[in-house]
Amino acid sequence: MALKGNLRDFTITQLLNLINMAQKSGLLVIEGPGETAKITFRQGKLAYAQLGQDDGSLASILHTTRKISQSQYQLLRQRTSQMSDKELGLLLINAGYLSQDDILSSLQVHFTEIVRRLFTWVEGFFKFEQDIYPPDGKITVRVDLENLIIEGSRQLREWEQLQEEIPSLDMAMKFTERPGTNLRSVNLSVEEWRVVSYVSPKNSIRMIARAAKMNDLEIRRVIYSLLQAGLVELVRAEGTPVAQPGRQFPTQNKDEQKSLVNKLIGRIRSL
Amino acid sequence: MQTVKMVVTGPFNAGKTAFIRSVSEIDVVATERKISSEAEKVKETTTVAMDFGRITVDDDLVLYLFGTPGQKRFDFMWEILSEGMLGFIVMVDSTRPETFREARGILQTFRAYAPTPYVVAANKQDMPDAWDLEDMRVALRLDPKVKFMPCVAQKRDSVKTVLLELLYSILAEMEEGQS
Ligand SMILES: Nc1nc2c(ncn2[C@@H]2O[C@H](COP(=O)(O)OP(=O)(O)OP(=O)(O)O)[C@@H](O)[C@H]2O)c(=O)[nH]1
Numbered sequence: 001m002a003l004k005g006n007l008r009d010f011t012i013t014q015l016l017n018l019i020n021m022a023q024k025s026g027l028l029v030i031e032g033p034g035e036t037a038k039i040t041f042r043q044g045k046l047a048y049a050q051l052g053q054d055d056g057s058l059a060s061i062l063h064t065t066r067k068i069s070q071s072q073y074q075l076l077r078q079r080t081s082q083m084s085d086k087e088l089g090l091l092l093i094n095a096g097y098l099s100q101d102d103i104l105s106s107l108q109v110h111f112t113e114i115v116r117r118l119f120t121w122v123e124g125f126f127k128f129e130q131d132i133y134p135p136d137g138k139i140t141v142r143v144d145l146e147n148l149i150i151e152g153s154r155q156l157r158e159w160e161q162l163q164e165e166i167p168s169l170d171m172a173m174k175f176t177e178r179p180g181t182n183l184r185s186v187n188l189s190v191e192e193w194r195v196v197s198y199v200s201p202k203n204s205i206r207m208i209a210r211a212a213k214m215n216d217l218e219i220r221r222v223i224y225s226l227l228q229a230g231l232v233e234l235v236r237a238e239g240t241p242v243a244q245p246g247r248q249f250p251t252q253n254k255d256e257q258k259s260l261v262n263k264l265i266g267r268i269r270s271l
Numbered sequence: 272m273q274t275v276k277m278v279v280t281g282p283f284n285a286g287k288t289a290f291i292r293s294v295s296e297i298d299v300v301a302t303e304r305k306i307s308s309e310a311e312k313v314k315e316t317t318t319v320a321m322d323f324g325r326i327t328v329d330d331d332l333v334l335y336l337f338g339t340p341g342q343k344r345f346d347f348m349w350e351i352l353s354e355g356m357l358g359f360i361v362m363v364d365s366t367r368p369e370t371f372r373e374a375r376g377i378l379q380t381f382r383a384y385a386p387t388p389y390v391v392a393a394n395k396q397d398m399p400d401a402w403d404l405e406d407m408r409v410a411l412r413l414d415p416k417v418k419f420m421p422c423v424a425q426k427r428d429s430v431k432t433v434l435l436e437l438l439y440s441i442l443a444e445m446e447e448g449q450s
């Protein structure tokens with residue numbers, strides 16, 4: 001039977017675990033929020049990964065993992081665009097530019113980084129196709145999945161906890177008025193500062209995440225630390241309706257309302 | 272017949288049903304069902320839709336107590352339940368710190384969407400491994416102004432105290448609004 005489903009029911013970590021245990025070979029395609037990931041496995045080990053619009057070429061991977069500079073990258077792209085990754089790899093090794101280890105570890109870092117990104121996807125369709133591999137010219141690696149699985153379950157737990165703490169991204173934040181909390185005296189990370197600059201009842205957390213280019217997990221992490229530090233509190237975002245359209249009291253008269261509450265007090269006391 | 276309502280909320284297994292049962296004059300409407308997931312199988316039943324208790328004040332006035340369902344997948348009920356409430360009570364299981372996080376989440380959500388008076392009850396204070404209130408206040412990040420009191424949900428007197436504190440807050444807020 002084809003292995004397919006939704007991440008909501010079967011998480012990335014569970015998928016990796018299955019692939020690892022059953023020593024599966026083939027292509028896992030995941031259509032996540034806004035982008036698609038393609039991950040190849042060989043006998044239960046990570047072999048290759050490509051995410052979204054990235055061209056996945058060796059040259060660009062070496063560039064993002066800082067094995068080559070921007071100008072070297074430009075040069076390679078002009079001069080070697082017709083070459084396969086394997087050919088380019090050989091060329092770089094023979095020219096004494098990089099070692100085989102440099103190239104393989106670069107690819108490993110890049111591929112595992114893609115898998116790590118998937119841990120933050122909670123929605124998305126996945127499909128596993130047996131015995132499909134990347135094109136011949138691509139260089140593949142062999143990375144054990146165990147560590148990724150452990151990391152993934154840790155993140156999943158963190159994710160669940162953060163969701164409990166911050167159940168809705170439609171809420172906004174405001175600075176607490178608690179005395180003694182001074183923004184200038186706390187050490188915030190760059191990311192935290194970025195979020196802090198958007199704190200206002202006008203901005204929902206979702207809007208802030210978009211503006212600060214953070215995914216759900218990242219924004220929740222930052223907000224959690226701001227909450228923990230007592231710097232901000234969650235409030236209803238301006239413009240969203242208060243869930244209180246129902247009338248509280250059967251009467252609009254303030255004195256009657258008060259007498260009603262007093263009656264309730266009397267009744268409860270007598271219980 | 273006039274009716275008013277208050278809502279009892281809190282994480283799974285906090286003691287919401289027990290709380291309402293202690294003071295309701297009708298049997299708490301059974302919307303419980305057996306728990307299927309192993310992870311949550313710390314007890315046999317959970318509240319699926321809502322608890323529903325009644326206290327008749329006089330010929331013309333009835334107070335309803337609604338308990339929210341504890342498990343997260345029933346989130347959608349909260350909004351409906353909190354419509355038009357006088358105030359709400361957040362129950363927290365003092366013996367299970369792993370639920371404090373969720374309690375904070377519930378508290379923040381309710382406070383933001385339903386700006387009515389509320390109190391927080393540290394439930395199961397009769398159990399030997401219950402946390403101290405001062406520690407819980409910090410862990411729950413409760414402002415010093417927030418009313419936070421011990422509770423044993425099966426004891427009517429204890430439940431009465433919590434309900435009264437909430438009513439006092441409601442009254443105080445009305446008086447503030449008027450002056
Ligand atoms: N010792 C002690 N046990 C309590 C107290 N309150 C509730 N319990 C027990 O804790 C368990 C959970 O209580 P419930 O009232 O079902 O909790 P709930 O919040 O309604 O649970 P859900 O509807 O599933 O979210 C039951 O076994 C109760 O008997 C208390 O104050 N002290």
Ligand SMILES: [Mg+2]
Nearest residue numbers: 287288317318
């Ligand atoms: Mg219940």
